[in-house]
Amino acid sequence: MKMERSPASEALTIGELAALFGLATHVIRHWEAVGLVTPAARVNGRRRYHPEHITRIAMIVQGKEAGFGLAELREILDAPDLVTRRALVERHHAALERRIAEAQAAKVMVEHILDCPIADFTHCREFQRIVQRIAVPVPLLAPADAPYQSRLEPGNDEL
Template sequence: MTIGELADRFALRTHVLRHWEATGLLSPAERVNGRRRYSTRHIARVAMIVRGKAAGFSLEQLRAVLDASDAAERRVLLLEQRAELERRMEEIAASKTLIEHALECKAKDFTECPGFRKLVEQLANGPAVAPVETGELRGHLPG
């Protein structure tokens, strides 16, 4: 696979792959007639880099996982990354709950709505906001 084909496959620009090679994140491709040729091993590694970056991990964190000396070390790193993803997913779910309430709230100012304020209080008291049943708190006017 050429550099252009690999880049297209993951919606990347070719300079990104060159940068990853230069920094050691991606092993250099074999050269055929002076042109880079990537293997299935490269494809798998690029997939992990792309998905890891989308999940918010740094290139250094990804390098540590991809270049771990053994399976046990890799497992520890992956468990740490999974825990961080789970924490972020809880934060995203809490944000989504607040946004959904604001979208459906009938109050003139949703920040004055008792239901919204209850969600904010829950958020302040813990890491996650429990989803609210449709209509349970929505549409309440400040009282």
């Protein structure tokens, strides 16, 4: 066995850091490339990470699992001051609540499919009632200036 432990007492190599989260090293390098993480120093060109990087990576992993993009996470994590961060986080907090609500709405739909006795559930009146609240969102309001709005993939309009 070779390279069992990091040389310096409390410094991690990229491989060790990645192993902590079951990530590939190239993923961490990618995150570095987009400005999400930065190694504390280089030893012979090799990246060295400190314990605070573990927290950082944990936050990124968590954030990603919640559906945030790398750019969004960078914004939050690199906010220069309390005020800025609070504003950003509040925005994202709202987005999170929306996401949860949406997932729960989908869960209701899915649960009805599980319970619906009708063979082709698309003919189930109750199911259609659940689902049709989604339709007709912008049909009459479209002022003909905005060609289309995608609606999916929140984008920037609501964040």
